[in-house]
Amino acid sequence: MDIKTKIDFLIERVQKQNPTADVEKIRAAYECANAAHEGQKRKNGDPYIIHPVSVAEIIVEMGLDTDSICAGLLHDCMEDTDFQYAQIEEKFGTSVAELVDGVTRLGRLHYSKEQEQMEDLRKMLIAMAKDIRVILIKLADRLHNMRTIQFMTEEKQRSKALETMEIYAPIAHRLGMQRVKWELEDLSLQRLDPVGYQEIVDGLERQRPEHEEMLERIKKTVGKKLNDSGIKNSISGRVKHIYSIYRKMYAQNKSVDEIYDICAVRVIVESVADCYNVLGYVHDLYKPIPGRFKDYISTPKPNGYRSLHTTVIGRSGVPFEVQIRTKEMHEMAEYGVAAHWKYKQGVEKSDNEETYAWIRQLLESQQDTEAEDFIKAIKVDLFSDEVFVFTPKGDVVNLPAGSTPIDFAYGIHSAVGNRMVGCKINGRIQPIDSVLQNGDIVEVLTSKETHGPKRDWLNIIKSSEARNKIKQWFKRECREENIEQGREDLNRELRSNLLYSHFMESPEIQENVLKKFGYPSLEELYAAIGYHGVTVTKVINKVKDEVIRARKRENVRQPLTERVKHTHSESGVIVEDIGGNCKVKFARCCTPVPGDDIVGYITRGYGISVHRKDCVNVKNSNPDDRDRWVKVSWDENHIEVKGRFSTALQITTNDRMGVMNDVLQTLANNHINIRDFNGKTLSEGYGIINIVIDVTGLAQLDALTKRLRSLRGVVNVVRQTA
Ligand code: MN
Numbered sequence: 001m002d003i004k005t006k007i008d009f010l011i012e013r014v015q016k017q018n019p020t021a022d023v024e025k026i027r028a029a030y031e032c033a034n035a036a037h038e039g040q041k042r043k044n045g046d047p048y049i050i051h052p053v054s055v056a057e058i059i060v061e062m063g064l065d066t067d068s069i070c071a072g073l074l075h076d077c078m079e080d081t082d083f084q085y086a087q088i089e090e091k092f093g094t095s096v097a098e099l100v101d102g103v104t105r106l107g108r109l110h111y112s113k114e115q116e117q118m119e120d121l122r123k124m125l126i127a128m129a130k131d132i133r134v135i136l137i138k139l140a141d142r143l144h145n146m147r148t149i150q151f152m153t154e155e156k157q158r159s160k161a162l163e164t165m166e167i168y169a170p171i172a173h174r175l176g177m178q179r180v181k182w183e184l185e186d187l188s189l190q191r192l193d194p195v196g197y198q199e200i201v202d203g204l205e206r207q208r209p210e211h212e213e214m215l216e217r218i219k220k221t222v223g224k225k226l227n228d229s230g231i232k233n234s235i236s237g238r239v240k241h242i243y244s245i246y247r248k249m250y251a252q253n254k255s256v257d258e259i260y261d262i263c264a265v266r267v268i269v270e271s272v273a274d275c276y277n278v279l280g281y282v283h284d285l286y287k288p289i290p291g292r293f294k295d296y297i298s299t300p301k302p303n304g305y306r307s308l309h310t311t312v313i314g315r316s317g318v319p320f321e322v323q324i325r326t327k328e329m330h331e332m333a334e335y336g337v338a339a340h341w342k343y344k345q346g347v348e349k350s351d352n353e354e355t356y357a358w359i360r361q362l363l364e365s366q367q368d369t370e371a372e373d374f375i376k377a378i379k380v381d382l383f384s385d386e387v388f389v390f391t392p393k394g395d396v397v398n399l400p401a402g403s404t405p406i407d408f409a410y411g412i413h414s415a416v417g418n419r420m421v422g423c424k425i426n427g428r429i430q431p432i433d434s435v436l437q438n439g440d441i442v443e444v445l446t447s448k449e450t451h452g453p454k455r456d457w458l459n460i461i462k463s464s465e466a467r468n469k470i471k472q473w474f475k476r477e478c479r480e481e482n483i484e485q486g487r488e489d490l491n492r493e494l495r496s497n498l499l500y501s502h503f504m505e506s507p508e509i510q511e512n513v514l515k516k517f518g519y520p521s522l523e524e525l526y527a528a529i530g531y532h533g534v535t536v537t538k539v540i541n542k543v544k545d546e547v548i549r550a551r552k553r554e555n556v557r558q559p560l561t562e563r564v565k566h567t568h569s570e571s572g573v574i575v576e577d578i579g580g581n582c583k584v585k586f587a588r589c590c591t592p593v594p595g596d597d598i599v600g601y602i603t604r605g606y607g608i609s610v611h612r613k614d615c616v617n618v619k620n621s622n623p624d625d626r627d628r629w630v631k632v633s634w635d636e637n638h639i640e641v642k643g644r645f646s647t648a649l650q651i652t653t654n655d656r657m658g659v660m661n662d663v664l665q666t667l668a669n670n671h672i673n674i675r676d677f678n679g680k681t682l683s684e685g686y687g688i689i690n691i692v693i694d695v696t697g698l699a700q701l702d703a704l705t706k707r708l709r710s711l712r713g714v715v716n717v718v719r720q721t722a
Contacts, residue, residue, distance in 0.1 A: 106138050517539070
């Protein structure tokens with residue numbers, strides 16, 4: 001068929017699928033691609049344009065939209081010619097340009113053949129594509145290349161086949177595109193194990209008359225039964241695809257003639273109820289093999305596949321598989337994600353919300369959950385907590401999202417990180433604290449002259465690997481500096497917690513603290529704090545524990561009445577039972593305000609923490625900590641001095657537009673200072689607003705709560721606890 005006829009056929013088919021499709025745009029894209037590839041030839045001598053047109057045919061077959069078809073026609077333009085993004089955008093719009101650009105980018109990835117990297121590569125490919133259509137076009141591209149691979153060198157054939165088997169077929173599977181997956185697998189197998197492949201082809205050819213006869217018989221028997229029962233159906237029989245037989249042969253260590261369930265029958269009916277009815281009839285006609293029935297309708301596969309499967313024994317004693325599903329399930333099984341577009345164009349509107357819930361889950365589209373917007377903004381955010389980048393050699397390095405070139409350098413080797421002086425991202429010099437993006441090629445610039453990592457790198461990096469390695473370096477390299485730094489840090493914290501003299505003047509406390517962390521001397525402890533081997537907070541907490549313990553020992557010998565000393569505090573709270581001046585803070589879990597019943601807790605890090613008596617953390621506190629709870633009360637004199645107290649409220653709304661605004665307005669009208677305000681939408685139309693505000697006390701808070709409750713759209717207002 002000549003190329004002109006081919007494109008006419010293609011357009012005719014598009015029109016049939018979707019009478020409103022913009023076929024002029026498709027024709028223009030073809031003309032444009034044709035001009036761009038003018039004079040280029042494929043390996044087999046055909047004009048190059050055959051390839052993009054064939055890719056477009058596959059895309060039409062998948063049922064994708066006009067922009068995807070255009071992008072399919074233009075997909076090799078940016079790569080192979082000097083056609084630029086801007087030109088495509090001008091002629092065909094941003095959507096087409098971005099699709100072509102996305103496919104081109106994926107084409108530039110290079111794959112190493114390390115087995116353990118394959119999952120990372122698959123993830124990266126999906127993460128990079130952003131728009132799911134890019135992946136679908138890339139799959140179409142790969143499918144056509146695999147169909148015409150015989151003209152490449154044998155080595156190239158093998159490496160492409162391996163890549164297809166390891167990366168593209170699993171992606172097709174993940175997207176539920178069985179038909180593409182099977183063909184990719186069979187084409188790859190043919191190159192990877194030509195002998196094994198041929199053995200199966202020959203075996204199937206030998207058995208073909210039997211298979212055909214058997215399938216005919218089953219179709220007739222089942223068809224008659226269903227027609228008699230008034231169930232509309234269409235039945236097809238097939239031999240399973242070659243790679244699945246191949247896998248069975250290897251798993252069971254059998255030859256092709258020993259594999260039995262090679263034949264499969266598919267029954268397509270009109271309703272889910274009919275699926276189960278058909279199952280009943282099939283089990284009446286043939287004996288089912290126990291344990292082989294699978295209900296993927298009630299429990300769909302993770303990729304959205306739905307069907308009933310059963311394996312039964314035929315009249316001749318040969319088992320065969322029966323798959324039963326509705327038309328919709330069938331489309332989904334064959335075309336997976338792509339079926340979405342197919343339905344979209346179809347005349348009948350199917351229940352989109354229901355059917356495509358799984359795609360939404362799969363893609364985790366964060367903003368646009370509206371069905372209409374969804375299609376426009378499909379973003380693949382499956383792996384948003386990871387980022388995948390390349391070494392200049394093309395090895396993939398997988399890092400936590402937000403990682404920097406420093407993380408990357410330590411991911412390669414600690415020696416690389418320790419000598420890092422700069423970096424290049426995609427060939428350009430960039431700051432070493434830049435945030436890496438998927439697909440970036442990162443090169444670390446090193447120097448032997450450097451003095452090693454900087455301390456502030458510890459605040460920049462994301463990966464624990466880099467953190468450990470940097471700490472290691474500090475531990476080894478600069479003992480003197482560490483001791484100085486550690487001494488300074490610890491003393492400062494001891495002083496600010498009023499523990500300095502306790503610690504310095506009590507050899508017993510010192511010894512217990514050192515023993516707890518396993519350091520032989522104070523100097524070693526300083527050094528450890530210096531290189532971040534132990535945090536200063538941990539040490540302070542231990543010191544505090546020891547001080548409390550020591551004080552308790554002393555207190556036992558004193559009469560109880562002498563222990564009670566009232567301490568005024570600027571915080572507006574009187575702490576009983578504790579000597580000396582002590583710091584008071586209000587617990588964040590329950591944010592007490594004057595008027596609340598309160599209780600105090602001796603914290604490990606910062607003085608007394610004041611809770612409401614009804615706070616869950618008080619109720620659930622560890623009985624071993626009983627000694628830490630102390631009596632506290634509001635100090636009327638100082639409440640006035642302090643004036644305002646922060647507290648947190650949680651407001652549940654039914655997500656009415658503007659309810660946030662009403663809440664803010666109410667707070668403003670009551671002259672309430674807002675410290676923090678954030679809202680989020682929950683599912684089922686509910687929303688949560690969390691606010692932190694300053695109030696004078698319980699009376700004002702209660703009045704405000706009442707006002708907020710009376711707002712339209714507000715379902716509930718509660719004090720926040722924990
Ligand atoms: Mn191509």
